[in-house]
Amino acid sequence: MDFTLKIWRQEGPQEEGRMETYPVTGITHDMSFLEMMDVLNDQLIRDGQDPVAFDHDCREGICGMCSMFINGEAHGPNRKTTTCQLHMRSFKDGETIYIEPWRAAAFPVVKDLAVDRSAFDRIIQSGGYVSVNSSGNPLDANAIPVPKDDADEAFNAATCIGCGACVATCKNASAMLFVSAKVSQFALLPQGQPERMSRVQRMVDQMDKEGFGNCTNTGACEVECPKGISLDNIARMNRDYLKSQVTGE
Amino acid sequence: MTEMPKHSVALDAKIPEGPLADKWTHHKNSIRLVNPANKRLIDVIVVGTGLAGSSAAASLAEMGYNVKAFCFQDSPRRAHSIAAQGGINAAKNYQNDGDSVYRLFYDTIKGGDYRSREANVYRLAEVSANIIDQCVSQGVPFARDYGGLLDNRSFGGVQVSRTFYAKGQTGQQLLLGAYSALSRQISKGKVTMYNRHELMDVVTVDGKARGIIARNLVTGEVERHGAHAVVLCSGGYGNVFYLSTNAMGSNVSAAWKAHKKGAFMANPSYTQIHPTCIPVSGHYQSKLTLMSESLRNDGRIWVPKEQADVDALRNGSMRPTDIPEDRRDYYLERRYPAFGNLVPRDVASRAAKERCDAGFGVNEAGEAVFLDYASAIERYGKTEANVQGIQAPSAEKIRELGEAVVRAKYGNLFQMYEQITADNPYKTPMRIYPAVHYTMGGLWVDYNLQTTIPGLYACGEANFSDHGANRLGASALMQGLADGYFVLPYTIGDYLADDIRTGAISTDAPEFAAAEQAVRDRIAGLLGNNGKTPVDDFHRRLGRIMWNECGMSRNEKGLTQAIADIQDLRAEFEKEVCVPGRPDRFNPELDKAGRVSDLMELGELMCKDALERKESCGGHFREEYQTPEGEALRDDKGHAHVSAWAHTGVPAEATHHKEELTFENVELKTRSYK
Ligand SMILES: Cc1cc2nc3c(=O)[nH]c(=O)nc-3n(C[C@H](O)[C@H](O)[C@H](O)COP(=O)(O)OP(=O)(O)OC[C@H]3O[C@@H](n4cnc5c(N)ncnc54)[C@H](O)[C@@H]3O)c2cc1C
Ligand code: SF4
Ligand code: FES
Numbered sequence: 001m002d003f004t005l006k007i008w009r010q011e012g013p014q015e016e017g018r019m020e021t022y023p024v025t026g027i028t029h030d031m032s033f034l035e036m037m038d039v040l041n042d043q044l045i046r047d048g049q050d051p052v053a054f055d056h057d058c059r060e061g062i063c064g065m066c067s068m069f070i071n072g073e074a075h076g077p078n079r080k081t082t083t084c085q086l087h088m089r090s091f092k093d094g095e096t097i098y099i100e101p102w103r104a105a106a107f108p109v110v111k112d113l114a115v116d117r118s119a120f121d122r123i124i125q126s127g128g129y130v131s132v133n134s135s136g137n138p139l140d141a142n143a144i145p146v147p148k149d150d151a152d153e154a155f156n157a158a159t160c161i162g163c164g165a166c167v168a169t170c171k172n173a174s175a176m177l178f179v180s181a182k183v184s185q186f187a188l189l190p191q192g193q194p195e196r197m198s199r200v201q202r203m204v205d206q207m208d209k210e211g212f213g214n215c216t217n218t219g220a221c222e223v224e225c226p227k228g229i230s231l232d233n234i235a236r237m238n239r240d241y242l243k244s245q246v247t248g249e
Numbered sequence: 250m251t252e253m254p255k256h257s258v259a260l261d262a263k264i265p266e267g268p269l270a271d272k273w274t275h276h277k278n279s280i281r282l283v284n285p286a287n288k289r290l291i292d293v294i295v296v297g298t299g300l301a302g303s304s305a306a307a308s309l310a311e312m313g314y315n316v317k318a319f320c321f322q323d324s325p326r327r328a329h330s331i332a333a334q335g336g337i338n339a340a341k342n343y344q345n346d347g348d349s350v351y352r353l354f355y356d357t358i359k360g361g362d363y364r365s366r367e368a369n370v371y372r373l374a375e376v377s378a379n380i381i382d383q384c385v386s387q388g389v390p391f392a393r394d395y396g397g398l399l400d401n402r403s404f405g406g407v408q409v410s411r412t413f414y415a416k417g418q419t420g421q422q423l424l425l426g427a428y429s430a431l432s433r434q435i436s437k438g439k440v441t442m443y444n445r446h447e448l449m450d451v452v453t454v455d456g457k458a459r460g461i462i463a464r465n466l467v468t469g470e471v472e473r474h475g476a477h478a479v480v481l482c483s484g485g486y487g488n489v490f491y492l493s494t495n496a497m498g499s500n501v502s503a504a505w506k507a508h509k510k511g512a513f514m515a516n517p518s519y520t521q522i523h524p525t526c527i528p529v530s531g532h533y534q535s536k537l538t539l540m541s542e543s544l545r546n547d548g549r550i551w552v553p554k555e556q557a558d559v560d561a562l563r564n565g566s567m568r569p570t571d572i573p574e575d576r577r578d579y580y581l582e583r584r585y586p587a588f589g590n591l592v593p594r595d596v597a598s599r600a601a602k603e604r605c606d607a608g609f610g611v612n613e614a615g616e617a618v619f620l621d622y623a624s625a626i627e628r629y630g631k632t633e634a635n636v637q638g639i640q641a642p643s644a645e646k647i648r649e650l651g652e653a654v655v656r657a658k659y660g661n662l663f664q665m666y667e668q669i670t671a672d673n674p675y676k677t678p679m680r681i682y683p684a685v686h687y688t689m690g691g692l693w694v695d696y697n698l699q700t701t702i703p704g705l706y707a708c709g710e711a712n713f714s715d716h717g718a719n720r721l722g723a724s725a726l727m728q729g730l731a732d733g734y735f736v737l738p739y740t741i742g743d744y745l746a747d748d749i750r751t752g753a754i755s756t757d758a759p760e761f762a763a764a765e766q767a768v769r770d771r772i773a774g775l776l777g778n779n780g781k782t783p784v785d786d787f788h789r790r791l792g793r794i795m796w797n798e799c800g801m802s803r804n805e806k807g808l809t810q811a812i813a814d815i816q817d818l819r820a821e822f823e824k825e826v827c828v829p830g831r832p833d834r835f836n837p838e839l840d841k842a843g844r845v846s847d848l849m850e851l852g853e854l855m856c857k858d859a860l861e862r863k864e865s866c867g868g869h870f871r872e873e874y875q876t877p878e879g880e881a882l883r884d885d886k887g888h889a890h891v892s893a894w895a896h897t898g899v900p901a902e903a904t905h906h907k908e909e910l911t912f913e914n915v916e917l918k919t920r921s922y923k
Contacts, residue, residue, distance in 0.1 A: 030531060031534075039533055045838070050829055057329070057496040058329070058496045062420075063331050080664075117323060117324065121324050121432065124326075124432045125436040134304065138383060141391075142343060142398050154388075158422060158425060185390065191387070
């Protein structure tokens with residue numbers, strides 16, 4: 001298979017970027033999208049040009065590192081699929097493919113397709129944890145039974161990989177889906193109750209400070225989320241947030 | 250190359266006196282402590298934020314030390330531990346199936362083919378139950394049964410159910426738990442986090458580890474960081490084989506730089522080849538994907554009995570489901586009736602290779618076997634029909650119900666398989682083949698997890714400590730968290746007790762300047778090279794040498810040749826490699842060049858180590874040493890030791906040191922899973 005790639009090139013955070021055109025040839029349908037990018041970079045290096053920088057690590061959809069905006073969609077055309085899990089069989093031979101970085105004020109470009117998502121880390125640091133020390137002796141793991149449905153729902157929320165596709169796809173660059181997934185995981189578990197109200201306040205405040213936009217309930221994030229994180233989490237977080245303000249906790 | 254080691258010194262593992270079961274408690278009670286006020290005067294560097302690093306950094310910070318943590322990814326949450334699928338072991342005996350600390354200890358020693366240290370393994374089993382308590386209290390959403398209690402599954406090499414899990418994303422959930430503990434300490438200012446930073450060298454002053462040289466991967470800045478102790482939690486080096494289930498960035502550089510500064514590498518050739526991975530499909534393939542061992546709980550592994558059926562499968566004239574039961578060879582069940590599909594990984598991998606080498610491989614390349622869920626789907630479907638009170642269910646209904654159960658248990662793995670292969674594993678058996686997965690070898694550490702460099706510690710997959718010649722499934726996560734939460738934070742105090750009056754470590758010492766200059770020179774050398782060949786090309790070639798000669802089976806001739814080939818490759822790399830871009834920019838090719846350069850040196854040492862070990866044990870299979878049935882033949886008289894290598898300049902000329910292993914609590918036996 002052969003493709004024409006239109007790729008965003010940007011030297012660094014301060015420099016201006018532009019779209020550049022590159023042909024790639026000899027791609028097979030069972031290659032992953034990132035393997036196709038490897039082929040391109042191999043060609044560029046051999047031709048004495050600067051290869052395209054992009055983030056990736058696990059290449060199996062779990063680390064959340066890969067982050068490409070492909071043909072106008074975060075992680076490309078397939079649902080519940082990260083960029084690294086996308087295969088070239090999902091594209092037509094001869095197609096032109098547009099590849100851009102996540103675009104959001106809170107995610108500045110590092111180089112080309114790699115962006116800085118440390119804002120997500122700071123949101124977790126603001127309260128995305130249960131305050132328990134590891135040097136102590138916590139309760140036996142089975143001391144508090146957790147209804148299976150709650151445990152399963154908490155797990156589903158906890159499968160967020162922190163990739164940022166929800167932000168990239170939202171016209172307001174809102175981080176609500178990401179934040180609500182973490183808030184929900186703890187809200188659904190007994191261990192999360194003591195700090196439930198203060199946690200949601202601190203995390204939402206930090207989200208605002210980082211410059212993410214407001215949520216206007218378009219639901220695009222849920223559609224593009226590679227892990228199928230549900231909008232129900234946003235509703236749950238909103239309820240908790242309101243409650244936390246009313247109770248003034 | 251020297252044939253015999255120059256001289257060999259006995260290594261002291263500092264194993265505490267006393268009965269096995271009391272050693273750890275006794276040791277904890279007798280080692281020196283640093284009081285809370287003094288901990289504030291002490292800095293510790295933790296390299297790596299996987300399960301081992303995040304848990305160590307968080308725990309050290311909670312105790313009061315000032316911690317600097319480093320990772321090369323853009324966030325600590327993305328460490329390779331995130332990809333672990335199947336589960337984590339712990340001797341909780343929640344299933345009341347006879348599990349105990351002793352049994353977990355025994356299974357691990359036996360699974361490791363009697364090549365690990367009794368005292369370490371016992372301690373690991375002892376703290377395992379604590380890990381689960383800790384994780385649950387952090388809000389890790391483990392799988393639960395309908396009564397709300399924690400659920401378990403079985404893994405290979407054992408006959409109890411002691412594996413805790415969170416669907417196929419156990420590593421993710423455990424790491425996010427440790428990451429949240431780390432984040433909490435970052436927010437308190439007790440941990441300073443350095444994302445997108447790579448360790449470039451370990452700095453020793455007066456023989457002690459006193460800091461590191463790191464490179465900011467975004468700005469290219471080369472930085473000096475001083476500390477009273479350095480803890481390496483930098484993971485495994487399976488990527489020396491190029492294709493492996495490890496993340497693309499996994500590397501040996503941190504451990505290797507330490508090795509070059511004087512830390513011994515132990516058993517570097519002990520590699521785990523995992524039996525159930527998606528087979529290789531093409532030249533540009535960049536990594537292999539694991540299908541969790543948990544799938545062997547319910548899946549059955551087979552190849553056809555008859556060559557004609559193999560041919561028909563390969564040319565597409567027959568589908569796997571067309572082959573009747575009596576023409577299938579469930580070779581693990583046949584060869585190992587007691588453990589069946591749940592034999593340990595090394596045994597399962599070799600058995601797959603044996604069938605494929607004999608011509609029964611079921612894909613075009615002849616390198617695949619089937620992992621079949623049809624009977625599990627039927628079994629679960631029937632049970633579910635009973636539970637739901639469905640009278641005389643149709644075969645179709647049974648299938649539907651059974652598929653739903655399998656989807657609930659393994660859904661994400663099945664989906665991953667389908668995404669990669671475009672085959673539906675609910676309808677047709679998966680094709681799988683062994684792939685490099687884990688490295689049991691690593692930095693030699695004593696009972697306190699200290700390397701041979703005072704003040705330099707190693708935790709998690711980066712050390713060699715607990716798994717002998719073969720690791721049991723679900724035990725790496727256990728070890729990483731045991732080291733980080735419960736072992737290192739205590740044992741390091743014994744060393745740091747001497748440092749309460751030292752004061753902050755200055756990075757003006759000449760040792761820091763020299764190390765920094767060497768790093769700058771290496772970067773300039775790589776970028777200024779006038780070669781034409783991309784780094785990946787060398788990495789692929791290294792991988793091919795390692796897989797062919799130092800992979801699932803090894804022999805003297807092949808290993809000797811491999812050493813020569815790697816030396817040639819290293820020389821060619823220095824001349825021919827092309828590293829584009831600038832030193833002061835985000836430059837992933839430059840990062841990769843440094844890592845591949847270290848992996849090549851490591852590969853050479855691995856071959857040397859495999860050559861020295863004239864026996865077969867666990868994952869190390871020397872063709873010269875096998876039983877008539879093709880099982881591994883150990884030599885307990887000559888090789889019941891850990892090989893620890895000291896760097897001398899050329900990897901193949903490393904000096905060989907030994908730690909003799911003494912077994913006081915288990916009897917050395919031929920491992921049998923029959
Ligand atoms: C696909 C897969 C599935 C697995 N499933 C299981 C399972 O179900 N159960 C189980 O017990 N085990 C499993 N394992 C094994 C287990 O995941 C690993 O052994 C374990 O997670 C390693 O943890 P770690 O903390 O030692 O290192 P890692 O998680 O590998 O972390 C290494 C850290 O070091 C950092 N680092 C490395 N080099 C440098 C450097 N030079 N400079 C700065 N930072 C550096 C990285 O950034 C990273 O933060 C699996 C492994 C794989 C590959
Ligand atoms: S919610 Fe979904 S899209 Fe957003 S960061 Fe998490 S996994 Fe990515
Ligand atoms: S590279 Fe890890 S999710 Fe894509």
